[in-house]
Amino acid sequence: MRVLSLIFVAMCTALAPAAAAAQDAGELRKQIEQLQKQLDAVTERLRQLESQPRSPTVPAQPAPTPGPGAAAPPPTAAPPSAMDLASPRQPFALYQQRGAGQLLFDIGITGDFVGNLTQRNVEKAQGGTFAGQENRFFPREVELSLFGQIDPYASAVVRIEAGEDTRGEDTGVSLAEASVTLLTLPFGTQAKFGQMRNRFGYSNEVHEHDLAWVDRPNVMRNFFGPNGLVEKGAEVTFVPDLPFYVEALAGIFNGDNETSFGRGALENPLYTGRVRTFLELGDAHGLQLGMSVAAGTNEEKLSTTILGWEARYKYRPDGWLHPLLTLTGEGLYSMRKVSVGVDVDQDGVIDRVEKRSRDHSGWYAAVEVQPFRRWAGGFRYDWSQYPADPGWEWAIEPYVTFWPSEFLRFRLAYKHTDRSPQTREAFNLNGGSARLVDEIFFQGTFIMGAHPAHPF
């Protein structure tokens, strides 16, 4: 009996821990189940949060950053969620989602839409600022820009442009620019080759959507055509090591520009040059001055030389996000050789052809005031002759600009153009007249994706 009691006690003693362990296991199971529920709840909450757009006003709760002397933690990147993977990929996302380790250039798209209203007789004569597009709303320039490094020595930019040039026709697509810049040449030089907007003066290099006005200044359109001077060739810039900024440029191009040159061959190339400097008048004031030259051969196989002068001043009070006052001015002087038939004996028959020089010029001056971040207003005054034709015109264009954000802009402008009587032949067409032109412009411009910072 004692033996049985001892065995019973021994068994109880032996089983007690097992029972306790079983009890612990039960507790643990309960805790695990509870944790599982919590984890499920957190996962569900996370899923809900990730399915919503990220609110910029609610910051993420980041891990604490290390104190001084602490080792650098490895950079972390959150893996894409199921929603990320499921959401459709747009081309825009190529730019935005580039990250460390991805080899990709920058991509941007700009859209520039212009509407204009003018008199019926101006529309008939097709003598408005946007010739052939009078009283129309049209896509002037929708541009796809791709830019980035080619290798450690060169960068490239490619811009493909679509726009409606002529009323009622399909929107045409063209190569606006494609150029390579060699960045690592010695002695402060850089070279660029390809198709480019020439650095002739201030405004020629600026694309339509980036201009401070709805339209390109009259003098630039009259002497270089509606798109300005865009050429294929190469140019070299030199920035000497001086205490002040000077940039010298020399280029050689085909001379495709039909308005002033037009030979389009390297046998009779277009040579370009520019010198610009910058005067920093304290932190708030800046003045850029420059002089340009373009010398080539026109369609008559005679020489044309155009000289240009530019000045641009900005007053940006200290700490302001935008300039308060911007003054811009450019002037052009064209020396164009032309063939002129001379009737020596006044018998109505040309006796000989003489080469003469037609020296014509033009200029514009513009003022812009931007008292608020979103609003700016200003005006531009134009006076210009024509490269070969007689006569002249002047115009004044007040405007107001509104930016809802950095990437969206609206502009409203009025333009009055007055042309001299000698222009009658050129502008009184199709039974209409464009000697006096009044126009109202509306412009809407957007930028999507990458857009490089604008130079001064």
Added chain:
Amino acid sequence: MRRVIVLLLLAALLASTSSPPAASAADKIRVVATIPDLKALAEEVGGKLVDVEALARGNQNAHELEVRPSLMLKLRRADILLENGLDLDTWADVVVQGANNPNIVRGAPGRVDVSRGIHVLEVPSTRVDRSMGDVHPLGNPHYSLDPGTAPIVTQNIVEAFARFAPDRRAEFERNRQAFLSRLDEAMAKWARTMEPLKGAKVVVYHPQWIYLLTRFGLNQAATLEDRPGIPASPAQVTRVIRQMKDEQIKVLIVEPWNDLKLASRVADEAGAKAVVLASMVGGVKGADTYIAAIDHNVNALAQALR
């Protein structure tokens, strides 16, 4: 004679293209930093061995710098360009392009992104687009406002300087350690100052303070900007005032370059204070060094929160 000229030209060409040029004892390394914070840190590390300039000024918005040719002039002779990175100073590419200096083009040894190794905050975890404002796809770039990132940034600067003057590495490292010791002392003081205020909520004008707030345990409750870089709409202003009142938020942090008038009006209506902090070294009076700038920010915040 012609051969001599050709040889001289070749020698000049080789001399100008060899990189990186080792700095002699007499030569200082010419350093340009995109923002004043990096200039201040580079001066601490480089000491008398470097000449440092900054492209942006302390009271400017480093996101949108006006690209002046005078900035290109600063880069014309630079050996090293220190960039903040994380898409804050992308305008530097345009400045570099106009400087005609092969030492600092992308990929050159003189082009240094000092954000390497930083624990970046607010890296978007979902697809981002500009409906969210001017968001930074690579994360919040204002890490230099957290003194805790200085060890990593200065380490990157030491590596960059040592590439140009390998024989001076020890001196750069000594300078760095001396600076970090001073920073450690200051950090202990700042931690003591901010300890009682941990968990306090603040509103910021532009979301650039998360590194500083995280360092000292403060919470960013809202931004006055509608979304990053988008000016505050009247509805947003009303919303923020209501939130500040409801949650008894005492402080609205404003950058020196932002609209102080609006910030003051919002703070007044919410019964709070608008506090101008140095968004970069030199942003406010007295914040002329890195430690002085952080010191100003911590003291101004603590005073306003008490």
